Amino acid sequence: MQLSFGRALLGALAVVVAFTLAHGAAAQAPVSPAGLAKMVDIPHDKFVLANGLRVLVHTDRKAPVVAVSVWYDVGSKHEPKGKTGFAHLFEHIMFNGSENAPGDYFEPLQQVGATDFNGTTWLDRTNYFQTVPTGALERALFLESDRMGYLLGAVTQAKLDNQRGVVQNEKRQGDNQPYGLVGYLTFENLFPKGHPYHHSTIGSMADLNAATLDDVRKWFKDHYGPNNAILILAGDIDLATAKPLVEKYFGAIKRGPAVKPVKAPVPTLDAPKAEVSKDRVATTRLYRYWTVPGLNDPDSVRLQAAASVLGGLASSRLDNALVRSEKIVVSTSSSAQIFQHAGVFGVQADVKPSVDPALVGKRMDEVIAQFLAEGPTSDELSRAATGVIAGAIRGFESVGGFSGKAVALAEGELYSNDSSFYKKEALAWAALTPEEVKTAANKWLSRPVYALTIEPGERTESGAERGGAVISGPERP
Template sequence: MKAMFVAGLVVLQLGAAPAIGAAPPQEPSAPVASAREIVAGVKIPYQSFTLDNGLRVLVHTDRKAPVVAVSVWYNVGSKHEPKGESGFAHLFEHLMFGGSENADASFFEPMQQLGATNLNGTTSYDRTNYYETVPTGALEKTLYLESDRMGHLLGAITQAKLDNQRGVVQNEKRQRDNQPYGLVQYAQAAALFPADHPYGHPPIGSMADLDAASLDDVHGWFRQHYGPNNAVLVLAGDIDLATAKPLVERYFGPIKRGPDSSPIAVAFPTLPARKDETLQDRVATTRLYRTWVVPGLNDPDAVPLAIGASVLGGLASSRLDNVLVRDEKLAVSVSAGLQTFAQVSLFAVSAHVKPGVDPAVVARRLDAIIADLIAEGPTAGEVDRVAIQNAVDTIKSLESVGGKAGTLAEGLLYSNDPDHYAQDLDAYAAATPATVKAALGQWLSRPVYALTVTPGARPADREAQAVTKASKPASAVSQTQVPVVKRAPAPAVGEIADLTVPPVTRARLSNGIEVVYAQRRALPTTQVALSLDAGYAADPKAKRGTAALTTALLQEGTTTLSSLGIAERQETLGASITAGSSMDRTRITLSALTANLGPSLDLFADVALHPAFAPNEVDRGRTQMLARIAEEKTEPGTIAARYLAPALYGRDHPYGMPGTGDAQAVATMTRDDDLAEFHRAWFRPEKAKLFVVSDLPLATLQPLLEARFGTWNGTGPAGTKRFDIPTPAPRPRIVLVDRKDSPQSLITAAVVLAVKGTDDTLALESAAEVVGGSFLSRINMDLREEKGWSYGVWAELEQVRDRMTYTISAPVQADKTGAAIAALLADHQAFLTGKGVTAEELERTRSGMIRALPGAFETAGAVLGAMQENDRLGRPDDYYQQLPTRVRALDPERLDAAMRGTVDPARMTWVVVGDAASVQPQLESLALPVEVVAAP
């Protein structure tokens, strides 16, 4: 291990670039934990039982928080769909949230009142799962609701619900397809699998099959696949077997067994020869893909293949990063990974070609690097670093009870072994260069599918572009009367424990830096955030994007380490360092194993305080930032943001431009006048705070932080921000950005408020939650759940330190753009002129906010984030402990007054990103001026 680390220390040539900051830190000590040592003792203890109806149940006890994760996995996914029924599994996932026979309302309604966190459902090729984490006192009611939709669903599925959710799913498909590179998944499926292969179509399905689904079809689908004998239930958290078993027997035991699910025969496809294809798309630059079908997760070669993919393009120190991005500068980004499924996997590689470079040159080098890895195999150091990263990632994923529940359920459903994760950990630790080389040689020597996506017009025959076709009712309406079985009423919610979060302690280093600390002992890890009063708002007016480029370059070389040396050092230590900015703050964050904390802190301080900004790295970083800006101008959400920010705040205001900034400014940034100067002005002790969450006591941590940051001093003048720049007067209008052939329109609208993020905004936040801040909000229930025009609509307060905005975002099918804007205006106007917060909405909001608190602070990362947010907005450290009392004091009148006195939809600026040919005529009746501009 030590030899491998030394090999990774690539020292920059002296004199290549002047040092930034103080002297470099002390020589770091060697790492002390190997992959095998890291995972030693990693175990999720559980007990199990099986009901007479075949439902398999696992129970894991974890008392660190008064919450229980409930995870139900059904053995049904898109691979079970016969021809003509693609998308059925995913459609049924949506229908399962629409209410059951004894709880005939949106599943989100009771869940929000119960304070559920981590609530969702997903569909893959292999399974459909539903999960939520609830306060312990809400577990019994949750089990009632989950059992009702398992055993008592069909009587609640009506033609109207089917038609609505069909529309929602089709808009989800349009939303995904509308993204740059959104058509790649279809090209890959068509090239790699026969049309009738179980893995031959994506889970989202086809528009035609979704249109054709009848009520009888979906009833039959449920009866065939959703029996208890085809499911796994996992309870993890503040629960034990003695408590869980009688509850599960009471609520799930009476459900009748369904048909037994037969295993799906899956042929393993191999292309007869290499297949090269080119696809045009609305993208900024060319991207290359290389894909093979390889074995599924239970195959002995799955782990060696995953390691090979990480060595190739998954690590920060990967082969593709080193050659294509760092050394030869042919690509701006690369990736490789194993997309693992139950019976097959995809070994997928991509390279984002640097603008101005011939894609054919990159393609040849990409193929040569892959071929070299196949022929020579990885080094021992590479394999070790992958194993360490996997071990650390696994441990972190198991910090939450939801992560444990999902891990156990996946192992039981896919491998008939809840401990399958432990087998994988052992396999990673035991892997050698020889085993990885053998797996790569066996599977990647087969013909590859090589796809090139180039900028251009999208194919005109894509089904997702048929946006003017409304979802039609099913051709055959069910004549079958489903008997509704009445059950006893749902149980009452039990006692909900109060929020318990670790107390926050503050201290100071000798140079005045404040340390904000909380102790969490659940994992032997330490997280540190160096938070600086900088952010995008600190950008000079003429050089928007300086903060983004500066932070992007922090890990691209220090005065003692190259970018490769930094990457290898992190991977060897099992540490993760990230750097980035929000509008108000710049943060460098360390996540480290406490056993390796000393050397991890050495690296963290070196990255934060001593960036080299070497000229070659500046050139590369600038090119990558320009490519990122170009990409933003092809994606609907970032297109809208680039028009909305300057329209709201004006270009001279600190909030007047998205974080990546202006391409012309980025292109002219220099090392000394811009990047090094920004670092000197804003990376200094008087602008810094250290936030720490660790299993170690503060008395142990403070000397470690003092040794790395206590002698840090600023030089030169400090940076300043000016928020006294007036914002332009509101000019209500619709800016229509003409993005040709868009199957969906993205509607955004916003207004600057006379309220700051540092004000007391609790009543306003709560009112905004009712109108647009949750799944059950008025605008989402209107446009998604009632009209079926969108996959999801929301509104939120952008809580910056200075004047905030209220922002609406509504991706809708293109032929409903005008009607959707009219509906959004009507929903807001109704609230502001009379239909204020109802008693039901208030109770749901209050109960949800209070009861969700224990689940919201289950992990160290959540605690660290809350500490920083409280500090940024000037809140007390015990803000969340005080919150229940303050929330209980809210009443409808306060919420109504907060919203009505602050948000005026008549002052909003609207930006619509869509196809002007079909959208513009829809906007003529809205009584708002329309400006049509070309997409950037």
């Protein structure tokens, strides 16, 4: 569950303090990760319509609102050659009106006081969400069902051209940010040509320009059937109320074709690779990257813990050595981005002015090597696990949005076929041992590394044609 737990260090202290205050003197001792993990719970029901739509329902009566979220099992990994960026482009088109709800999708939601309405596209999925007052639930269900079942009659060339321009502008804005080409370089080098994760979600300008109305129709018919979607209702709702409403609005939508599973193995570089690129930046930044397994592999939690100890905690190994002690970098961090099939483990450091980047690179590698040799301490793991689990609990205070309870349920159901996966992951964090984290870190981080240096200077290329399959070599079948 990469969203809810991967970002969970934020706000962790507030959760632990609140728990301690709520339980009085008996809770003066620090709350253990195991104790926190027991608090992670989102009771819910599940049912499936005849057309294959999976529905998850969670009741939370603390406010008269319902989070309505639809997740489709389609992301940039499903894009064929020459169609990069299309999953995200189609997401934009979904907000331009459907056959029975023409016009802007957001306007009727704003009229009823909806919040947290948006959509996102990533490697493994596309999702759409809004939180509405309980009395407006049927309006949200109508809008979502109409674009799921009756979109194509409202799609025009003008709408496609308009949203193509919007997406291309988003691409330009992202590319022009400092270090804006790093994502392209990372994924294109770590994942070989033909791998579903090789190209970016935003795609290349050329592929976006080539998108046609026929492409739009095919994408919708191939991927937006109810049998390829999950509907999540969380908040002031219960199963008895949800069932007839979902049947009313979604029951008549015809099943779509079955979507073939994507093969996305974890690749390993043949040899270490180092690359230097120039950008309009104030300071040199060094990166170290490895591919790692996806979220259903037990090592994924162990590697996230390793990243936290190495460069995520307030007093991490890298921070203590390079920032506080030696004072050779401005900042440093490490993270493990975990996707469904694979992930990326990364370490970065911003070199302090007047310091030789080669020295910083040498020390970075030495700190990493020392961590692999020693592994984490029990105290470091406890702090990492406490932060992550507490942060997830804090996120669960919201029923919807970008990281609420609806997201946790959807991710588990979509990526692991288990809507309670969030709980299993919390328990896995609580049960971590130094030895298993050390073993996992050595297994995956002892492989060839992709070392990237971004140094101040004029760019030698724009990002316009980055995002497609640009690395030379044979395509993976």
